[in-house]
Amino acid sequence: MTIMEMESAASVPTDKEFQLFQELIQEKLGIFLPMQKKALLSNRLWKRLQACQVKGFSDYYRFILSPQGKGELNTALELITTNETYFFREQKHFDYLQEVILPKYRPGANFRVWSAASSTGEEPYSIAMVLKDRCQCDWELLCSDVNRSVVEQAKIGIYPEMRVKNIPQDYLRRYCRKGIGPQQGNVRVVAELRESVQFFTLNLHENFPDIGKFDLIFLRNVLIYFENDNKTKILERIADKLKPGGILFVGHSESLHGISSRFIPLKPAIYQLAGR
Numbered sequence: 001m002t003i004m005e006m007e008s009a010a011s012v013p014t015d016k017e018f019q020l021f022q023e024l025i026q027e028k029l030g031i032f033l034p035m036q037k038k039a040l041l042s043n044r045l046w047k048r049l050q051a052c053q054v055k056g057f058s059d060y061y062r063f064i065l066s067p068q069g070k071g072e073l074n075t076a077l078e079l080i081t082t083n084e085t086y087f088f089r090e091q092k093h094f095d096y097l098q099e100v101i102l103p104k105y106r107p108g109a110n111f112r113v114w115s116a117a118s119s120t121g122e123e124p125y126s127i128a129m130v131l132k133d134r135c136q137c138d139w140e141l142l143c144s145d146v147n148r149s150v151v152e153q154a155k156i157g158i159y160p161e162m163r164v165k166n167i168p169q170d171y172l173r174r175y176c177r178k179g180i181g182p183q184q185g186n187v188r189v190v191a192e193l194r195e196s197v198q199f200f201t202l203n204l205h206e207n208f209p210d211i212g213k214f215d216l217i218f219l220r221n222v223l224i225y226f227e228n229d230n231k232t233k234i235l236e237r238i239a240d241k242l243k244p245g246g247i248l249f250v251g252h253s254e255s256l257h258g259i260s261s262r263f264i265p266l267k268p269a270i271y272q273l274a275g276r
Helices: 003-010 015-029 035-051 057-064 067-080 091-104 122-134 148-156 169-175 228-240
Strands: 110-115 138-145 158-160 176-178 186-189 197-201 214-219 242-250 263-267 270-273
Touching: 015 035, 015 057, 015 067, 035 057, 035 067, 057 067, 067 148, 091 122, 091 214, 110 122, 122 138, 122 169, 122 197, 138 148, 148 197, 169 176, 214 228, 228 242
Parallel strands: 110 138, 110 214, 138 197, 214 242
Antiparallel strands: 158 186, 176 186, 242 270, 263 270
16 A cells, blocks of 8 residues: 555544544534544544644544643534534525514614524624614624634634625625725625624533523524434523523524424424413
């Protein structure tokens, strides 16, 4: 076997090695990574193996569980979490927010929203644009993600121009600024909007901090990464964070049927807390 072939073989975990990471990810994040995601694990972590100067996935696994590898464990977990998102994803949710939810809240009320898987910030800033434009009352927007690095990226609010194409032109003009000089080709969300959003790290697999109750929670395209038992536990905690009659948005490929009895379906991927 040539050196190139040896390196290629080492860059792909064996089934046994993958199972070690599979169990670790489920323990730490509650996320189940099926065997067909072996290539994803390899692609996300191979450069870290090289950076840590370890020979293979078994050595890397032992390293991240050692006292010396504590920081590297966080890095590995962050690399594995998926952060695919874009502005105004699933437009029908934003239509429902503008046309059905917000008209119920008049001046003097307090409208609280939580983006519970905020990734690099496209979802939170999309919500903030709508609230800034349409909400007649005081509002508060909290945003969290398990991945510290994407939370920091979201706080900065800078995106390539190609990533903002789904923002309505009026919002793009009012809430974004084109970069110049070294930032040419990028767009930044205006400071006024950035400062209206609160970002923090949170692991949905763990108990939630005391962040109060919300009128609306976005939990979109997250539950698909969990097995049913963990989905039920997360939804129980989510339900406890909603005000009576509060609304939950999930991804259009997700359903709560057979997973939680705490929610009543209103429309596809839109649920209301039961018991109003």
